[in-house]
Amino acid sequence: MTTKPKIIVLDDDPTGSQTVHSCLLLTRWDVETLRVGLADESPIFFVLTNTRALSPEEATIVTREACQNLKQAIALESIQDFLIVSRSDSTLRGHYPVETDAIAEELGPFDAHFLVPAFFEGGRFTRDSVHYLVVNGVPTPVHETEFAHDSVFAYHHSYLPDYVEEKTQGRITADQVERFLTADIQAGVRDRLLQLNHNQCGVVDAENQADLNHFAADILAVAAEGKRFLFRSAASLLTALAALPPQPTAPEDMAQYARDGKPGAVIVGSHVKKTTEQLERLLQEPGVVGVEVTVARLKDGDAGSRAALLDETLQAVREAHDAGKTPVVYTSRQELTFEDVQVRLDFGTAVSALLMDVVRGLPREIGFLISKGGITSNDVLSTGLNLPTARLLGQVLAGCSMVCTPANHPLFPNLPVVLFPGNVGDADGLATVYRRLNKPS
Template structure:
């Protein structure tokens, strides 16, 4: 029996710790069968549900699960299912794991594993932390907990579960796997889980998840069925991949013919804005601001102005940085916010569709933005991950037969990842410029 790690990713950034695997932007049965037959031990289905309301997210997740069940029928593949979401606890939990359990269960347990070491997210004593300026801060004290769609009040994961399930799963019912447990080995405990028990998992360093997943895979081989709600670091441990074949600092070799590129910045978190500011100071770039206050009324005029600016800068040998205005807008409700975000995204994708055909590289900043770049702007059915150009920042490449951008390298850069200079560093690597600073990779 063959094990396949199947990841339903609520935006396209979950591949930020792996390489060699497929990202699917379509999930019909035929495409899923192709991915199941691929040599890589894992693949991602990019559902983009973090950009949807809960009802639509549930419907999309259900559709993927039903098609996946059909694709698996008659095969000897044993799936390990992962609902990959945000390492700062934003997303449609428990909506997505509930639907997966209904369609592909029963499971003996589902695990929350939000640690993401590359982004400074760790969990100890069941409290989830984000490292800020060298200090571990409980995530409920960060800007991410104040998200207008996915906000929460607790960093202690059993309380987070109780909050998000509205008491359906009380904190007292959540099984805690602490660092002490994991480092001693939890195989026997895993074998006794049943009835989709809710479990939360500590992890402080990669070896913690390596040890945990060894026990998980042993329990899976013994017949246990588990579901995971995780950030990206768990996937590295589950897949047990070797080092990526092309080093991060050498990713610029994929730039097409040494040409300038384009950068699309949709993310509005504070870190993205700081990264954008430093990028705009880098040599060889030109900023193109999209004034979203003019949308939707002057949409076509805004689009024409942006495209004209991109063309002029590209002709002058510069990389155009297309970014949405940084002012924070207020909305009457969540639906209005999501609708406006979709309108802005659609405009950015019209820009991507019409970028110069001889573009050297493309950098997409923001999870939802990156999903739209792959699925809509570039109209990719699937793409293969080459690896990371910086910690937590993946590179994929358009297929050779792409009608407009054959073999174009595309950077998937999450909104809340990296240091302030990481976006500029990634640009410099693809532009063939000397690295600067002490940015770790």
């Protein structure tokens, strides 16, 4: 029997673990931390590079560094078989092909790289090489959704070969892309996989988890024969590759991890439409208090204004907590305009830095923490809580991971932390997670 390869996921925000459980998330990628991930008994681990929050140049530097350190760690741990996944957004936002190019140069050569953006828990699937997002029950090509107009990662095509041509600026033309259609995958694609070489680009249909399970089985069989593949995927492919049993604790029972039945805290950084809708529902729940952070006050970069904003926010948080309520700290919802993409990214960094100061200033005895937004969640783990590694407990809602801080954490030992992506869940999603964790002991 062949041993299963170690699945190493370079995740561009911390939400790619949203379909698996019981594995490690690493927020650092020095050689020693990577060795911890490689030595762990789980078949999969995640390196949270947070590159979606960076410029293309910074994303390249971070990806290269992580891969160079991985090469050393793999050698030191004597790992023979491994698969590399560049996990990114199921709505096609992210640094493609910047990251897959950097991975291929550092850890290649690869015979092929595959785009597999399906994420079923979030209503994203691929049919006839067109990627869809279910919006209010209607399958909608992703280029017709708000995500295609992202100010940093805009694109014009849902037909994946055309998306590849657009993003590679014609280096890979649409007619060069290998299409793996649903009927192909169901019939078996091992022979086709064996023919791929020179980092051929492939795009993969997936309408349900069974499709990806078929595809993953063929991938693993061919990889065992020596073929080397790279993946640019959303979360659902990881479920198929890792083939984990059901998570130990059901989502409805996750309240058992909340500390002493105490009220928690919620941090909302994401500002996509879905998050705003979920936030409005959450603020109607009994036991919560909204704390709005007017981020426009950070725009002029004035240190005094920032300090005042932080003090006001923490004062409101403390008052809510003292009253036995859960404070919901959220960034103001109006869309600000910026002169260019870099200024917008820099402002996002400043907003996140303020929110992380809020996280560090939270009352020590909170029962749980919910972080809303991919980049926000990454910063909560790596900066706000300063965790080099965190153990994933599982999902508290489809697509929403929960981790736990270690028992020796200096501020918040054994604190359950929910990583809630901005674009996941129905209108009641945030309220549902709050209710699941806010059960008095």
